[in-house]
Amino acid sequence: MDRDQKEYLEIDELPEKENYTQEEKQVIMDRLNEERLIHQRVRERLDGKIQGYTEEEKSEILNLLNEQRLSKEKREEIKNKRMEKKEKYKFVSKEFYKFIKMEREYYIEIKECEDLSSRPKLVSLYYRTFEEFKKKDVLIKTEIYSEHFFISYNPIRVYFKTYALEDER
Numbered sequence: 009m010d011r012d013q014k015e016y017l018e019i020d021e022l023p024e025k026e027n028y029t030q031e032e033k034q035v036i037m038d039r040l041n042e043e044r045l046i047h048q049r050v051r052e053r054l055d056g057k058i059q060g061y062t063e064e065e066k067s068e069i070l071n072l073l074n075e076q077r078l079s080k081e082k083r084e085e086i087k088n089k090r091m092e093k094k095e096k097y098k099f100v101s102k103e104f105y106k107f108i109k110m111e112r113e114y115y116i117e118i119k120e121c122e123d124l125s126s127r128p129k130l131v132s133l134y135y136r137t138f139e140e141f142k143k144k145d146v147l148i149k150t151e152i153y154s155e156h157f158f159i160s161y162n163p164i165r166v167y168f169k170t171y172a173l174e175d176e177r
Contacts, residue, residue, distance in 0.1 A: 011160075
């Protein structure tokens with residue numbers, strides 16, 4: 009197909025229109041917006057941003073998200089049970105919780121209690137003597153399923169025992 013230059017319209021011959029009515033402007037803007045949306049969708053599909061999921065995949069994703077939400081809620085609930093309504097003690101401008109049923113009265117700082125996780129951490133427990141307030145370093149951790157703290161007196165020979173905090177009277 010040979011194209012002759014004479015077959016093309018010359019743009020200079022078209023009349024230029026400077027003023028458009030409101031309806032014409034709206035039609036032009038709608039067409040431009042449609043073209044932009046089409047190009048945007050094509051670009052997103054090529055980039056892999058848009059994927060079509062089947063109903064089965066959608067339900068699996070929703071079930072997974074629901075399980076994660078329930079698990080997170082359960083962890084928060086157990087964490088709150090572990091530390092809410094516990095007796096607070098104040099020594100030397102710091103607040104402590106007291107462990108019960110330990111070999112002596114050990115106290116743990118409230119701010120350290122909040123940072124504990126299932127990974128063992130070296131924490132200082134405090135105890136009182138007649139003259140002063142002393143500390144002992146122990147390994148301590150929490151577990152997702154338990155309201156108790158797991159404490160190992162010896163950081164070298166790790167053997168965890170469960171202890172709870174003292175409840176309010």
